Amino acid sequence: MQTIEEIQNFKGKYPKQLWYLFFSEMWERFSFYGMRGMLYFYMVHHLLMDKETANLQYGATQAWVYAFTFIGGLFADKIFGFRKSLFWGGLLMILGSVILAVNPKTFFFVGVSFTIVGTGFFKPNISSMVGKLYRECDTRTDAGFSLFYAGVNLGALIGGYLCIAIGKNQIFTTLIPNHLKWNVAFGLAAVVMIISLLTFLQTQKSLGEIGLSPLLHLSASKRKLYEWLTYLGSILIVPIIIAMVSNTVYTDYFMYAIGPISIIYLAYEMRGFSVAENKKLIAAVIFMLFSIVFWAFFEQSGGSLSDFAAENLNQTVLGIQLDPNGVNNSANSFFVIAFAALIGMVWLWMAKRKIEPNTIVKFGIAFLFLAGGFWIFYYTKFFADASGKTSLDVFTFGWFIITFGELCLSPIGMSAMTKLSPQKTQAVIMGMWFLASAYGQYFAGILGAGIASASENATNIQKLNTYADGYYQLAIYALIAGVILIIISPLIKKLMQDVK
Numbered sequence: 001m002q003t004i005e006e007i008q009n010f011k012g013k014y015p016k017q018l019w020y021l022f023f024s025e026m027w028e029r030f031s032f033y034g035m036r037g038m039l040y041f042y043m044v045h046h047l048l049m050d051k052e053t054a055n056l057q058y059g060a061t062q063a064w065v066y067a068f069t070f071i072g073g074l075f076a077d078k079i080f081g082f083r084k085s086l087f088w089g090g091l092l093m094i095l096g097s098v099i100l101a102v103n104p105k106t107f108f109f110v111g112v113s114f115t116i117v118g119t120g121f122f123k124p125n126i127s128s129m130v131g132k133l134y135r136e137c138d139t140r141t142d143a144g145f146s147l148f149y150a151g152v153n154l155g156a157l158i159g160g161y162l163c164i165a166i167g168k169n170q171i172f173t174t175l176i177p178n179h180l181k182w183n184v185a186f187g188l189a190a191v192v193m194i195i196s197l198l199t200f201l202q203t204q205k206s207l208g209e210i211g212l213s214p215l216l217h218l219s220a221s222k223r224k225l226y227e228w229l230t231y232l233g234s235i236l237i238v239p240i241i242i243a244m245v246s247n248t249v250y251t252d253y254f255m256y257a258i259g260p261i262s263i264i265y266l267a268y269e270m271r272g273f274s275v276a277e278n279k280k281l282i283a284a285v286i287f288m289l290f291s292i293v294f295w296a297f298f299e300q301s302g303g304s305l306s307d308f309a310a311e312n313l314n315q316t317v318l319g320i321q322l323d324p325n326g327v328n329n330s331a332n333s334f335f336v337i338a339f340a341a342l343i344g345m346v347w348l349w350m351a352k353r354k355i356e357p358n359t360i361v362k363f364g365i366a367f368l369f370l371a372g373g374f375w376i377f378y379y380t381k382f383f384a385d386a387s388g389k390t391s392l393d394v395f396t397f398g399w400f401i402i403t404f405g406e407l408c409l410s411p412i413g414m415s416a417m418t419k420l421s422p423q424k425t426q427a428v429i430m431g432m433w434f435l436a437s438a439y440g441q442y443f444a445g446i447l448g449a450g451i452a453s454a455s456e457n458a459t460n461i462q463k464l465n466t467y468a469d470g471y472y473q474l475a476i477y478a479l480i481a482g483v484i485l486i487i488i489s490p491l492i493k494k495l496m497q498d499v500k
Contacts (some may be wrong), residue, residue, distance in 0.1 A: 002208035003492065010134045013348075015133045015386035017210075020203035022151035025126050027196035029152045031093060031189040032123075032461055035100075035115060037259060037329035038167050038185060040306045046105060055303045059445010062302060065070075066438035068120025069361040073128075073431025077424075079226050082125040082211030083204060088231065089121025094190050098412060106243055111186070116233055119413055126431040131418030131452070132210045132427065137498060139351045145415040146344035146407065153336035155192075160329035163188060170323045187227030232294065244286030248445075253286040255442050260430055269425055278421050284420040284429060285493035287413060288436035290363060293481050294409055295440020296447060297370055297474045300330060303448035304467060305377075308467070312384075313392045314466045317338040324392055331396050335403035359416045359499075360485060360492040362408045367397070367482030369405030373398045374475035380466035388460030399473045419499045447474070 007015060039061060043054040049134035096114030099107050124241035128150050133142040165171045167185035169178060204211075215223045244250045263285070269276050270278050305328055313324040314452070376398035384390040413433060423430035448469075455466040 001012050002206070004209055006130065007208055007210065008132075008134060008138070009353065013140060014144055014147060016172045017133055017203075017206050018130065018148060020127055020132055020199070020206060022148055024196050024203070025148065025199040026151040026155040027192045028090065028093070028122060029155030030159035031097065031193040031196070032115075032119060032159070033156035033329065033333070034163030034192075035097065035112075035186070036187045037160045037164045037300055037306075037325070038182075039112070040303055041164060041310065041325060042104065042108075042167070042182070045446070047108060051307060052449045052456070055307075055446050055448035055452050056201060056248045058303045059299075059442050059448065060248040061116070062299065062441035063244050063251060063255060063438040063445070064116045064245055066441055067254070068116055068241075069124045069434035069438075070120075070258070070262055070428070070431035072120035072122070073124040073428050073434075076125045077214065077231055077426070077428050078084070079213075079230050080121075081213040082129050083200075083207070084213065084227070085121045086129075086200065086211075087125070087197060088234070090116030090193060090200075091116045092234070092334040093122065094197075094445050096341055097190035097193060101183050101190060104182050104186050109242050110238075112424075113238050113245060115243070117238060121234070124434055126412050126428050128418065128430050129207065130277060132259050134418075136419065137346070141419065142347045142412055143160065143344035145412070146340045146347070147288045149407070149414075150337050150340035153333035153340070157330045157333035157337060158331060159189070159192065160325075161309075161326040163328055164287060165323050165326045168323060169415075170326070181411060201399065233379030235427060238476075251442070254325075255439065256348045258435065259439060262435055265430065266425075266428070266467045268358075269428070272424075273422055279497065280420040280499060281422075281429075281496045283492055283499075284417060284432075286492060286495075287359070287363065287416055287420075288433060290367075290481065290485060291409065291433070291436045292439045292443065293477075294366065294370060294405075295437050296443035297374065297478055298406065299441050300443035300448055300471075300474070301332070303445060304470070307448075307452065308377075308464075309395075309466050311460060312380075312388055312390055313395055314389050317392050317396050322392070324395075327392060327396060328399075332398040332403050332406065335400050339403065343404075352485065358489060358493050359412055360495070360496075362412050364482045364489065366405040366407075366409035367478050367485060369401055369403075370407065371475045371478035371482060373400075373402030373405065374471045374478060376401060378468045378472035381465055384461065384464050386461070388462075388464045392402060402465075411471045416499070420496065427444070431500055484500060 002051045039055055040058045040426060043057055044051060072085060072089060076082050092114050096111045096118060099114060100111030125347055134144060163185045165183045169181050180403040215226060244254060285490040306325060315321050315324055317327060331474040347356055355493060380390040380394045383394055417429050417433045418426060451470040456465060
């Protein structure tokens with residue numbers, strides 16, 4: 001078995017273990033983003049929710065997905081270790097997808113709830129294992145996370161387009177009976193999740209000591225007791241999650257509480273760290289707070305932009321006929337795959353010449369790209385025909401711009417969390433990073449519901465203008481946030497100390 005030091009002393013740009021984690025995460029993200037891309041459309045067109053409720057419901061569901069990563073990170077740190085947590089989460093995700101495949105209309109919230117709990121155990125821990133492949137201050141870390149993020153988006157690209165296109169009966173129409181199209185779409189998410197787990201099982205030996213149980217110092221019987229109590233607890237919490245996601249008022253209460261509780265818990269943990277370590281943790285929290293704003297805007301993709309795509313976009317990109325919802329789900333992922341490695345190489349090139357911007361400046365640049373993309377979504381209104389249909393080409397170009405913002409924030413953000421947090425709390429900090437995403441999802445639902453409410457009972461051209469004007473406001477707010485981040489970057493750099 002390799003030691004962590006031997007793994008971290010790899011030659012070249014990427015450790016071989018990164019590729020194994022890349023493929024495991026790729027299939028898991030196929031499953032997750034395939035599911036995510038179907039939720040809002042299915043709620044509106046098959047569960048027959050009104051659009052305002054569907055936006056709030058979508059935001060609550062996705063908020064729970066990311067909020068539970070904090071809990072999953074906590075149990076990985078204290079009981080399971082990264083590997084066992086990942087495997088258990090994958091099993092729960094498979095079960096959730098199978099339940100949805102059997103009868104999505106009747107068991108919608110049951111299947112989604114199992115997926116929520118499973119994602120909480122899976123997602124933060126595979127990212128934490130990527131961070132363990134690098135030594136502190138290794139300049140190759142950002143490039144490694146960028147490549148890993150390309151794997152995330154390869155899965156999201158395929159799953160995001162295929163699942164919704166199958167469900168809407170846009171592809172494989174002669175192979176899949178019409179009455180089974182949604183069953184097959186949800187079932188596909190289960191199949192690829194099985195592939196993800198098999199990939200991890202076949203390659204985990206290469207990880208050496210990374211991700212093993214933190215309780216190896218205890219007796220086997222005591223360790224098993226803690227593990228089985230965690231298994232039982234994660235099953236018993238599913239009915240509570242069902243109640244929470246099916247009634248957004250309960251989600252409101254949860255979101256009011258979980259953020260402050262997580263900050264209090266972190267403050268408790270900080271008592272045992274040095275002043276220098278605590279300064280880094282404060283910097284990490286600042287990153288999290290700004291990331292909430294970023295994801296609140298970016299995650300309009302699953303709610304209001306999904307509705308915009310279904311009703312206000314034509315069906316061609318560069319003359320090729322494509323489903324607009326599939327494009328909305330997958331365009332960002334396509335561009336990430338195309339440019340993630342290039343961005344990683346740019347960071348490496350700049351680091352060698354000592355001109356690489358620090359992480360907070362990268363965050364600020366991310367907001368500027370986000371503002372540009374939403375301004376383009378606004379600008380689609382000037383390409384509309386009399387029926388309120390506008391250019392899918394222009395819309396796709398908006399995602400092209402936003403993608404560069406995401407590449408400046410998301411993979412860099414994950415990397416920053418691993419570099420700014422002491423080893424003892426890495427999984428918890430990664431969980432809090434995804435908890436910040438949960439708040440972004442939550443506020444995204446509220447923003448989307450507000451836009452949907454404003455366009456209620458309007459003609460299609462009026463809806464187009466209402467949505468476009470809403471995106472114009474988001475562009476302005478994103479621009480302001482980016483400027484603020486760049487201005488305060490020297491202060492945050494002092495808190496980060498030696499972390500680049």
